[in-house]
Structure formats: structure tokens, C-alpha cells
Amino acid sequence: MSSPPRLDADPAEGESVGGPRHVGFWRRARRSPSFIAGALITGAIVLVAILAPVLSPDSPYQLNLYHILAGFSASHPLGTDQLGRDVLSRLIWAARTDLTVGVLAVIFPFCFGTLIGTLTGYFGGVFDTIVMRIVDVVIAFPFYVFVIGLVFVVGEGTKGIYIAFAVVDWVVYARAVRSTTLVVRESDYVAAARGGGLSTPRVLFRHVLPNTITQAVVYVMNDIVLAIVAVVTLGYLGLGIQPPTPDWGTMISDGQPFITTHWELATLPGIAVVLTGLGLSLLGDGLADALRPPS
Amino acid sequence: MTHSLESTHPIDTPSVLQVRSLNVSFPVGRRRLVAVEDVSFELAQGESLGLVGESGCGKTTVARCVVGLQRPDAGEVSIDGAVVALARSRAERRAVQLVFQDPFSSLNPRMSIGAMLNELLVSHDLAHGARAEQRCRELLSLVGLPADALARYPGSFSGGQRQRIAIARALAVEPRVIVADEPVSALDVSVQATILELFADLRDRLGISLVMISHNLAAVRHVCDRVAVMYLGKLVEVGVTSDVFSDPRHPYTRTLLNAVPHVRRDPPPHRVRLEGEPPSPLSRPTGCSFHPRCPRAEARCTLEEPELLDVDDLRGREAACHFRDEPMAATLTLPTTEPRRFNGS
Amino acid sequence: MSGPLLEIRDLSVSVARGDARFAAVDAVSFSVRAGDAFGIVGESGSGKSLTLRAIMALLPSAARLEGGEVLLEGRVLSVTGRRARVERRARVAMVFQDPLSALNPVRTIGQQVAEVPRRVLGRSRAESRRRTIELLGLVGIPDPVRRYDAYPHQLSGGMRQRVAIAMALATEPAILLCDEPTTALDVTVQAQVLDLIDKLRVELELAVVFVSHDLGVVRELCENVAVMYAGRFVEVGPTSELLRTPRHPYTLGLLRAVVDLDDPIGFLRPIGGTLPDPLHLPAGCAFHPRCPLASPECAVIVPPLVRVDVPHATLPRESACLHYELVEAP
Numbered sequence: 026m027s028s029p030p031r032l033d034a035d036p037a038e039g040e041s042v043g044g045p046r047h048v049g050f051w052r053r054a055r056r057s058p059s060f061i062a063g064a065l066i067t068g069a070i071v072l073v074a075i076l077a078p079v080l081s082p083d084s085p086y087q088l089n090l091y092h093i094l095a096g097f098s099a100s101h102p103l104g105t106d107q108l109g110r111d112v113l114s115r116l117i118w119a120a121r122t123d124l125t126v127g128v129l130a131v132i133f134p135f136c137f138g139t140l141i142g143t144l145t146g147y148f149g150g151v152f153d154t155i156v157m158r159i160v161d162v163v164i165a166f167p168f169y170v171f172v173i174g175l176v177f178v179v180g181e182g183t184k185g186i187y188i189a190f191a192v193v194d195w196v197v198y199a200r201a202v203r204s205t206t207l208v209v210r211e212s213d214y215v216a217a218a219r220g221g222g223l224s225t226p227r228v229l230f231r232h233v234l235p236n237t238i239t240q241a242v243v244y245v246m247n248d249i250v251l252a253i254v255a256v257v258t259l260g261y262l263g264l265g266i267q268p269p270t271p272d273w274g275t276m277i278s279d280g281q282p283f284i285t286t287h288w289e290l291a292t293l294p295g296i297a298v299v300l301t302g303l304g305l306s307l308l309g310d311g312l313a314d315a316l317r318p319p320s
Numbered sequence: 321m322t323h324s325l326e327s328t329h330p331i332d333t334p335s336v337l338q339v340r341s342l343n344v345s346f347p348v349g350r351r352r353l354v355a356v357e358d359v360s361f362e363l364a365q366g367e368s369l370g371l372v373g374e375s376g377c378g379k380t381t382v383a384r385c386v387v388g389l390q391r392p393d394a395g396e397v398s399i400d401g402a403v404v405a406l407a408r409s410r411a412e413r414r415a416v417q418l419v420f421q422d423p424f425s426s427l428n429p430r431m432s433i434g435a436m437l438n439e440l441l442v443s444h445d446l447a448h449g450a451r452a453e454q455r456c457r458e459l460l461s462l463v464g465l466p467a468d469a470l471a472r473y474p475g476s477f478s479g480g481q482r483q484r485i486a487i488a489r490a491l492a493v494e495p496r497v498i499v500a501d502e503p504v505s506a507l508d509v510s511v512q513a514t515i516l517e518l519f520a521d522l523r524d525r526l527g528i529s530l531v532m533i534s535h536n537l538a539a540v541r542h543v544c545d546r547v548a549v550m551y552l553g554k555l556v557e558v559g560v561t562s563d564v565f566s567d568p569r570h571p572y573t574r575t576l577l578n579a580v581p582h583v584r585r586d587p588p589p590h591r592v593r594l595e596g597e598p599p600s601p602l603s604r605p606t607g608c609s610f611h612p613r614c615p616r617a618e619a620r621c622t623l624e625e626p627e628l629l630d631v632d633d634l635r636g637r638e639a640a641c642h643f644r645d646e647p648m649a650a651t652l653t654l655p656t657t658e659p660r661r662f663n664g665s
Numbered sequence: 666m667s668g669p670l671l672e673i674r675d676l677s678v679s680v681a682r683g684d685a686r687f688a689a690v691d692a693v694s695f696s697v698r699a700g701d702a703f704g705i706v707g708e709s710g711s712g713k714s715l716t717l718r719a720i721m722a723l724l725p726s727a728a729r730l731e732g733g734e735v736l737l738e739g740r741v742l743s744v745t746g747r748r749a750r751v752e753r754r755a756r757v758a759m760v761f762q763d764p765l766s767a768l769n770p771v772r773t774i775g776q777q778v779a780e781v782p783r784r785v786l787g788r789s790r791a792e793s794r795r796r797t798i799e800l801l802g803l804v805g806i807p808d809p810v811r812r813y814d815a816y817p818h819q820l821s822g823g824m825r826q827r828v829a830i831a832m833a834l835a836t837e838p839a840i841l842l843c844d845e846p847t848t849a850l851d852v853t854v855q856a857q858v859l860d861l862i863d864k865l866r867v868e869l870e871l872a873v874v875f876v877s878h879d880l881g882v883v884r885e886l887c888e889n890v891a892v893m894y895a896g897r898f899v900e901v902g903p904t905s906e907l908l909r910t911p912r913h914p915y916t917l918g919l920l921r922a923v924v925d926l927d928d929p930i931g932f933l934r935p936i937g938g939t940l941p942d943p944l945h946l947p948a949g950c951a952f953h954p955r956c957p958l959a960s961p962e963c964a965v966i967v968p969p970l971v972r973v974d975v976p977h978a979t980l981p982r983e984s985a986c987l988h989y990e991l992v993e994a995p
Contacts, residue, residue, distance in 0.1 A: 049475070513923065597824065
């Protein structure tokens with residue numbers, strides 16, 4: 026028999042150390058360097074995307090065939106591309122495009138995967154076995170091969186990405202949530218909730234899920250990065266977002282032939298992707314710190 | 321049921337809890353580990369029963385069966401005379417509540433105290449809205465906590481306070497029986513007393529019926545009217561607590577009592593000591609399962625398993641020993657400890 | 666050997682928490698002779714475990730020795746670094762609370778115990794094995810030759826603790842430090858292990874320092890005891906006298922707050938208030954906010970641990986209380 030470690034004595038009656046409800050999350054977030062750095066970077070990029078119409082000096086679609094491949098200048102701080110479009114404007118508008126697709130692509134996998142993970146983890150049984158075998162198969166599948174194949178079926182553009190993510194990406198959430206659910210399911214407070222006569226959906230949503238979802242939430246940040254990279258990659262391959270819609274991926278592939286003379290055309294969008302990825306990863310890290318239970 | 325356990329209460333009140341022939345086993349590899357074997361007991365309204373024993377004796381498993389968190393292989397649990405089915409209804413779940421051992425894992429860390437209590441009240445239609453909040457405050461004051469605890473989360477409370485919260489949670493659904501599984505063993509010594517006092521207080525004031533699982537005999541003595549001692553899944557002695565502790569009729573009870581260190585007086589010079597370790601439940605000894613370690617064992621004990629039967633001249637006492645009618649003091653001889661020797665003495 | 670085997674003088678340890686440091690052990694002094702058992706009793710946060718670890722030079726990284734000396738047979742020991750380990754080797758050994766985490770789960774118990782004579786004392790493989798079997802028998806493990814090849818998970822808690830004790834004894838120490846070794850054990854097993862430690866104390870003339878939160882256990886085993894509160898010794902003296910006539914309000918409080926088997930029902934009187942936060946200790950006597958005898962001086966003066974007289978007492982007693990003579994009987 027092992028006894029848990031000894032704990033300190035009771036404060037006297039009447040003593041209280043009260044505080045607001047969410048003192049836990051924000052205080053921890055404020056003290057986490059990753060969270061602050063991640064929030065700043067990501068926030069800046071999101072702000073840029075939202076304020077694109079305001080911040081962008083020119084229209085990203087405006088062609089100017091008399092001023093193609095101009096270098097850095099006062100009127101075009103980051104130059105123009107091979108069709109005379111302002112690079113800065115295109116970068117800003119591409120942020121909007123890519124971020125939107127990145128976020129939208131992960132919504133279904135997050136929700137569906139978390140739900141499946143919770144149900145299989147909590148109930149187990151045959152359902153669990155079947156689903157886990159499906160998960161094993163899906164995980165083994167090479168993602169980009171699948172996406173490219175899908176794109177040939179449904180056509181180019183964001184549709185393929187959304188479908189591909191929906192079919193493939195949920196399994197990671199399912200596995201992560203399932204394993205934490207298996208642990209939480211055995212905890213005393215869940216037993217107390219069941220023993221208290223609470224209905225199963227209530228036990229799942231109020232007692233199990235809040236304690237298992239943290240991993241999934243943190244992973245979502247990294248998943249958005251992956252989604253953006255996927256969009257960018259497909260764009261680079263010409264299979265993603267179609268011109269003239271600005272997108273970092275197509276900008277990189279468009280700029281590739283000019284890499285020796287006008288490096289900025291391919292490199293700057295690349296830097297944008299890296300920066301976005303960095304911001305989201307740091308934010309994810311910071312969230313992992315901040316999402317611990319309040320105390 | 322071959323025998324009935326008399327309660328100590330003079331008024332013939334019906335039992336609030338009846339456990340009959342409980343049997344629980346778990347698969348271990350290809351074999352089965354018998355955790356609980358043929359355990360039966362009753363609890364009268366307003367009574368408190370202590371279930372004591374060491375690790376592996378099955379007391380926690382019995383508690384989980386009573387609360388409905390464990391399915392027994394055989395046997396039944398009745399509340400107010402009605403047998404509860406294996407899959408309990410919500411009303412049945414309400415009737416028996418469990419207070420867990422570890423106050424650090426028995427409260428949902430992401431739920432405020434108020435939300436937790438409120439959820440139970442609303443869910444069982446006991447109170448709503450303002451009345452519910454009022455009730456939450458009442459519950460907290462019953463366990464000695466201030467009302468501002470409602471807005472806080474478990475993480476901001478000490479172990480003793482969390483245990484009070486757990487008790488408040490158990491009381492919230494107005495149960496018929498509360499089962500407390502080692503409620504103070506995870507707490508600091510000076511805090512244990514406060515929680516035991518709370519149990520005693522609730523017993524006296526509210527007349528709650530309590531089953532307290534503990535390895536701490538002194539705690540049981542403080543709170544429980546009657547005590548049931550378990551060894552390797554079986555009941556070996558049952559009776560009024562103070563009587564059992566002053567005149568045990570099973571050798572295991574006697575050695576258990578001898579092993580408890582005394583604070584307020586010096587240890588007696590010679591005490592009966594238990595040899596060896598409890599055998600694994602996977603390989604139970606023949607006859608009486610205690611016989612390999614028993615200071616009183618005779619040949620008969622290796623062949624015939626003693627039943628839990630009434631002791632002749634003691635009312636309300638049962639013991640599972642062939643020599644239950646002999647007062648212990650007269651019979652035990654070895655092995656004993658030697659008096660402590662120090663350099664100065 | 667007439668003088669003390671182990672002497673601790675003014676040992677102080679600080680611990681970091683966040684950006685702040687606080688005194689977790691504050692000028693603790695005591696001595697133990699060969700063949701004697703000294704108990705240190707206190708609740709969580711009293712500093713008792715850190716005291717042992719400081720003696721053993723095993724402080725966790727957040728803790729730092731701030732002052733004091735550890736003397737072995739009159740010689741001062743180093744307190745940190747390789748030198749400290751070498752000086753304690755084969756002189757001081759420690760037994761911890763949780764036997765399961767003290768033993769390596771992937772090696773047999775025989776291998777683990779034998780490793781000590783082999784590596785630490787430089788004995789041969791055969792000699793180490795022989796010594797191990799001897800030690801396992803000494804600590805009461807039945808059939809030690811067969812058990813040599815058992816893994817920790819195959820043994821019960823009590824057996825594992827015996828193995829841990831055997832490992833500690835394998836260095837042939839003169840001093841055995843015990844940090845709550847029986848807390849995690851069943852009461853009958855605890856009794857056996859306490860009997861074992863006592864037997865070893867007598868047979869091997871060990872100096873034993875036994876830390877516990879359990880007054881009863883300390884009373885069983887230790888001739889002298891120190892009661893610790895907020896990092897300091899508040900009362901020191903012979904165990905049975907101290908527990909019969911305490912001379913510090915905290916000691917009295919503890920005696921009245923613990924549940925004992927022979928108590929009349931309704932006896933419990935918990936100590937009011939709460940254990941102080943070590944970062945914000947009360948001014949003056951750390952116990953004064955909870956003390957029924959507290960007077961205005963108690964909030965200002967930190968009472969020193971001094972010799973006090975006790976009616977009908979034969980042996981010296983020390984107490985850190987200004988009003989020691991007012992302490993009632995338990």
C-alpha cells in the first residue's frame with residue numbers, strides 16, 4: 026500500500042485566497058515566453074491578413090506590363106513580379122488566403138478527431154478496435170500522394186485540400202485524445218461524476234473532455250502550420266490555389282525562374298511561410314504551458 | 321444469508337444497507353484472483369461501520385461494489401431493503417456516495433466548486449437557480465468551508481480542504497449511505513483529526529450512515545460504532561468497535577492491534593508479532609487462510625476453514641476462527657518482541 | 666566510543682521557490698552516539714527530510730546548504746561535491762520512503778545489493794554475492810539464495826524495504842539515516858521493519874537518525890526525539906518523557922491532535938490555524954499565531970532552543986518557547 030505524500034494543514038475557517046475564474050490561464054500565458062512571442066508574431070500576421078485592404082499599397086491583381094521585375098523602389102518597396110504586380114501587396118493578400126485555408130482545413134479534423142478519440146477512449150470495446158484499425162491504416166498512408174491524387178479527382182484549388190485534410194488529418198487528434206481519455210476515464214473525479222448519477226454525455230463533456238482536450242488544442246496550432254505548408258506546396262506544384270488569387274506557394278514557384286536575378290520573388294514568400302509557422306508553433310508551446318488546470 | 325449481524329442500535333431500525341455474499345474476482349493472466357469472498361454485512365440507519373484490513377484484503381473492492389463502481393461476480397447489495405441491479409439507475413446511484421482516498425485526484429481540476437455542486441443539485445432536480453446556490457453555501461458550511469470557496473478551483477485548496485469539498489459533494493445528493501475510502505490517510509497528521517471530527521459530527525448531527533474503509537485502527541475507533549476486519553478477501557471478525565479492540569477474538573485482529581504504535585503511552589514490553597508477509601491471493605493457503613502466520617494455529621486450521629459465526633458469550637460479535645470463544649490474552653505465546661534496549665537503559 | 670558518532674552543528678539549508686529563497690532548515694543541532702536512535706518528528710514542510718539530505722550531501726538542486734557542520738567521529742565532513750561522497754562512503758547510509766522507486770526495476774535485487782560491495786568496497790564478485798546473501802538473511806528475507814534473482818516487482822512492499830535496508834547496510838556504515846521508511850507500508854509490515862531496524866541498531870551498533878511524521882513510530886524506535894516546526898527544532902529530549910510532559914505548545918498540540926488507539930472517544934483537539942508559508946514566516950516565534958499561550962513578546966522574539974527544567978525529569982530537555990512552563994499535560 027502506498028500513501029500519497031503528506032499535505033499541509035487547513036487554513037482557518039474564514040480565510041480565503043479568492044480570485045477571478047480564469048486567473049490560471051492568463052497569468053500563466055503572460056509568464057510564458059513562448060506564448061508571448063508566438064502571440065505577437067501570429068497576431069501580427071493575422072492582423073496583416075485582416076487589414077489587407079487597408080495595408081496593401083496596390084491591388085494584388087493589378088498588372089503593369091511596363092514595369093515587370095522592377096527591383097526595390099519607393100513605389101514598390103519589395104519590387105514587382107513577372108507580371109508587374111506589386112510584391113508587397115501580393116504578400117499581404119496571400120497571408121489572408123493562406124491563413125484562411127490553413128484554419129478552415131483543420132476545423133473538421135479537430136472536431137471530428139476529438140469526438141472519435143473521446144468516444145473510443147471512454148467506451149472502448151469493438152467500436153474502439155475497429156476505429157483504431159482504421160486510424161492505423163490512414164496514418165500509414167502518405168499524405169501528399171493522397172492529396173495529389175484527390176486533386177486530380179476533384180479538381181484544383183482549395184477543395185482538394187479541405188477534403189484531403191478531412192479524410193486524413195483527424196486521426197492524429199483521435200489518437201492523442203483517446204490516450205488521454207483512457208487515463209482520465211480511470212480518475213477518481215470521473216468515477217465520482219458517474220457515481221453521482223450524472224448522465225454519460227454530461228460526464229463526457231463536463232468532466233472528461235475539458236481534461237483531455239488540451240493536447241488537441243496545442244496540436245491544432247501545429248496543424249495549421251502543416252495545412253499552410255500543404256497549401257503552399259500544392260500551390261508550388263500548380264495544384265493548389267489558382268492564379269490570379271495571391272498565394273505564397275504560387276509566388277514561390279512563379280519566382281523560381283528568376284532566383285538568380287530577383288531572389289526576392291521566391292524568397293520573401295518563403296520567409297513569410299517560415300515566420301507564420303514559427304509564430305504558430307511558439308503559440309502552441311505557450312498554450313501547452315497556459316492550459317494547465319487553474320489553481 | 322446464513323446469519324444476521326446485529327446492530328448496536330437499541331431501536332430495531334431497518335438496515336439502510338445490506339451486502340449479501342459478495343464475491344469479486346479479477347483475471348490475472350490465465351488465473352483468477354479472488355479479491356472478495358463471501359462478504360456479507362448490514363448497516364443500520366445512522367450507524368457507522370469501519371472496514372479495516374491491510375493492502376490486498378479486498379476492502380476497497382467491497383467499497384467499490386457498494387457504490388456501484390465494480391460489478392461483483394456474485395452477491396447483491398440492497399439499499400433500504402431493495403436490491404440494486406448491477407447497472408444502477410440514477411436514483412440508486414444517488415443513494416450511496418463515495419469519498420475517495422486521494423483528495424488531489426478526486427476533484428475535477430477544471431471545474432469550480434460551485435459548478436460541481438450545482439451540477440449535482442440541478443441534475444437530480446434537488447434545487448435550481450437561487451435555491452441551488454443557497455444549498456451550495458449550506459453544504460459548504462456543513463463541512464466548515466467559507467462561501468467564497470464556490471468560485472474557486474480545487475487547485476487553490478489544501479489536502480484537508482479538498483477532502484471537505486469531497487464530503488460536501490457526497491452530501492449534495494442527499495445519499496442514504498456514505499462510503500469513505502481511507503478518507504484521511506493522504507492528509508497530514510494534524511489535519512486527519514479535523515476530518516475525523518467532521519465525520520463524527522455529521523454522524524451525530526445529520527444521522528448519516530457511514531462505511532469507513534481504513535487501515536488506521538485508531539481513526540476507525542474514533543468514528544465507527546462497529547468494525548469489520550478483513551483478511552485476504554474475507555471477513556474475519558465483526559463487532560462493536562471498542563469491544564473488538566479490547567477483546568479481539570481472531571488472532572489477526574489481535575496482531576493488527578499489537579502492531580499499531582502508541583503515541584500516548586510506551587509500547588508494552590512483549591507484543592505478538594506477525595511473521596512473514598500476507599500470501600498472494602493467487603495462492604491461498606488451505607483451510608484457514610491465516611493459518612501460516614497465525615500464532616494460535618493448530619492442525620485443524622490447515623484443513624478446516626472456519627466460518628464467520630457468533631461468539632458464544634459476546635453479543636453482536638462474530639469471528640472466523642475455530643477458537644473464537646477463547647479470550648485472546650490467555651492463548652497467545654509466540655513470537656513476541658523483546659523490550660527495546662537503549663545505551664542508557 | 667564515548668563521544669558522539671554523528672554531530673550536527675547549526676545546519677542551515679535554504680530552498681529556492683520562484684525567485685525567492687527561504688530557510689527550510691534553520692540552525693539545527695543534535696548528536697547521536699553509536700547504538701542510539703534519534704528521531705526527528707514534524708509535519709510536511711517542517712524541513713525534516715531536507716535535514717537528512719543535507720547530512721547525506723544529497724540536497725536537491727533547488728536547495729543549498731547555507732551553513733553548519735556535519736561531524737563524523739569528531740571530524741568535519743565536506744558538504745558538497747565528490748569529496749563529500751567519498752567521505753560518506755561506507756560510513757553513512759540512507760533508507761528512503763518509497764522502496765519501489767529506490768530500486769531499479771530492471772535488475773534483480775541480488776545484483777543491486779551486490780553492486781555495493783563490488784563497486785564501493787572493491788570486493789570480488791564471489792565475495793560480493795556471498796555478502797549479499799548474508800545481508801538479505803540479516804534483514805529477514807526468507808530463502809535469500811533464491812530471492813537473489815528476484816526482481817523488485819516480484820516482492821511486496823515490506824520485502825522491498827528490507828532490500829533497501831540491505832543495500833544501505835552493504836556499505837557497512839556506522840550511521841543509518843531513515844527518511845520515513847515505513848510510511849508507505851501496512852501497519853503489520855511496518856512493525857516488522859521497525860523491529861528490524863531496532864535489531865540492527867543493537868547488533869551492529871548503528872547510530873540511527875529516524876525521520877517521521879508519526880509520533881507513535883518515533884516513540885517505538887527512538888530514545889531521543891526532536892520536534893521540528895518551520896525549519897527549526899522546537900523541542901528536544903528523551904522520547905517518552907517528552908511525549909508525557911511536553912514543554913512546547915506545538916508538541917502538546919500534536920499530541921492532542923493525533924488519533925491514538927487508546928484514547929477515550931471525543932478526545933481529539935486539532936491545532937487551530939495553518940502551517941506557515943516558509944516564504945512568509947510569522948515574525949518572532951513561527952508558531953505564535955496558532956499558540957494558545959502566545960503573548961506579545963512571542964511575536965517579536967524568536968525563542969532560542971535552550972535547556973529547560975521539567976519536574977520529575979531525569980534527562981536534559983530543550984525547548985524553544987518563552988512560556989514552556991505553562992505547557993499543560995496532554
